[in-house]
Amino acid sequence: MEHISVIGAGTMGNGIAHVFAQNGFKVALVDVHQAQLDKALATIAKNIDRQVAKGIISNEKKSDILQHITTHTTIEEGVQHAALVVEAATENITIKLQLFQQLDKCSPQHAILASNTSSISITKIAAATNRPDKVIGMHFMNPVPVMKLVEIINGYETHPDVSNTIINLSLQLGKTPCVVNDYPGFIANRILMPMINEAIYSLYEGVANVEAIDTIMKLGMAHPMGPLQLADFIGLDVCLSILEVLHKGLGNPKYAPCPLLINMVTAGKLGIKSGEGFYVYTGDSKDLLVSNRFRH
Numbered sequence: 195m196e197h198i199s200v201i202g203a204g205t206m207g208n209g210i211a212h213v214f215a216q217n218g219f220k221v222a223l224v225d226v227h228q229a230q231l232d233k234a235l236a237t238i239a240k241n242i243d244r245q246v247a248k249g250i251i252s253n254e255k256k257s258d259i260l261q262h263i264t265t266h267t268t269i270e271e272g273v274q275h276a277a278l279v280v281e282a283a284t285e286n287i288t289i290k291l292q293l294f295q296q297l298d299k300c301s302p303q304h305a306i307l308a309s310n311t312s313s314i315s316i317t318k319i320a321a322a323t324n325r326p327d328k329v330i331g332m333h334f335m336n337p338v339p340v341m342k343l344v345e346i347i348n349g350y351e352t353h354p355d356v357s358n359t360i361i362n363l364s365l366q367l368g369k370t371p372c373v374v375n376d377y378p379g380f381i382a383n384r385i386l387m388p389m390i391n392e393a394i395y396s397l398y399e400g401v402a403n404v405e406a407i408d409t410i411m412k413l414g415m416a417h418p419m420g421p422l423q424l425a426d427f428i429g430l431d432v433c434l435s436i437l438e439v440l441h442k443g444l445g446n447p448k449y450a451p452c453p454l455l456i457n458m459v460t461a462g463k464l465g466i467k468s469g470e471g472f473y474v475y476t477g478d479s480k481d482l483l484v485s486n487r488f489r490h
Contacts, residue, residue: 195277195363198280201293206338213334220275235265243256276301295323313435316352331376335382342368345380347375347380378440391451408422408423426472430463458471470485
């Protein structure tokens with residue numbers, strides 16, 4: 195397997211492209227917006243500079259990695275040589291189903307189609323194609339160049355050979371693959387999102403303030419980041435979307451998103467991406483500043 199196509203040049207897409215290129219694969223990065231592709235390449239170059247500074251890779255390797263990435267604004271052009279396509283578009287079922295229908299038509303017949311979805315059913319995505327046995331979940335963690343885990347999700351019809359191929363490919367990338375079956379939230383988010391939701395409920399009900407909740411989980415449970423800060427990092431809209439998938443898919447009221455989370459997303463307070471969530475994000479400051487809304 196030599197040619198990889200990555201669909202979507204956002205945070206996850208550029209990270210996935212970076213990791214494949216760093217490991218010698220030829221990567222076609224696809225996005226409808228050229229400006230987003232240019233931004234992705236700049237981000238990859240900046241992240242490579244960090245790796246050079248830390249001694250992870252040599253300075254000579256930087257240009258080699260970037261030369262392994264080509265950019266494309268059409269799917270037809272971007273997937274024509276692909277042995278594997280990794281979709282990393284917006285976490286929206288309608289968009290993903292449309293994309294996979296198109297990928298199925300445009301990709302070589304032998305190509306494996308993978309989704310980086312964090313919660314949407316792989317079986318449902320696969321059903322939109324004529325190759326459900328070649329559709330799989332390949333859920334990378336953010337930031338992709340740093341995080342070791344790849345959650346591999348087998349759909350109802352994913353062929354064992356396809357699963358084994360993706361396991362071996364993940365190992366080639368220096369990642370640790372963990373295989374799970376296709377049920378709402380898989381494992382990562384089925385366990386993580388209720389924790390985040392419970393932290394938001396604890397704030398909503400006045401059990402503790404933002405700083406106390408995050409500090410208790412960091413110092414008491416050895417979490418590198420508190421659940422409210424992590425929610426801001428993931429995106430509160432993404433958290434809400436995943437909780438809604440869990441609630442609808444499993445039918446259990448314990449997955450119902452906290453009303454405070456719903457209100458914050460409705461108000462456009464999405465975390466880092468909007469500049470404010472449970473904390474305020476200004477400039478390059480490393481110091482966390484709790485949002486005025488939650489100061490006492």
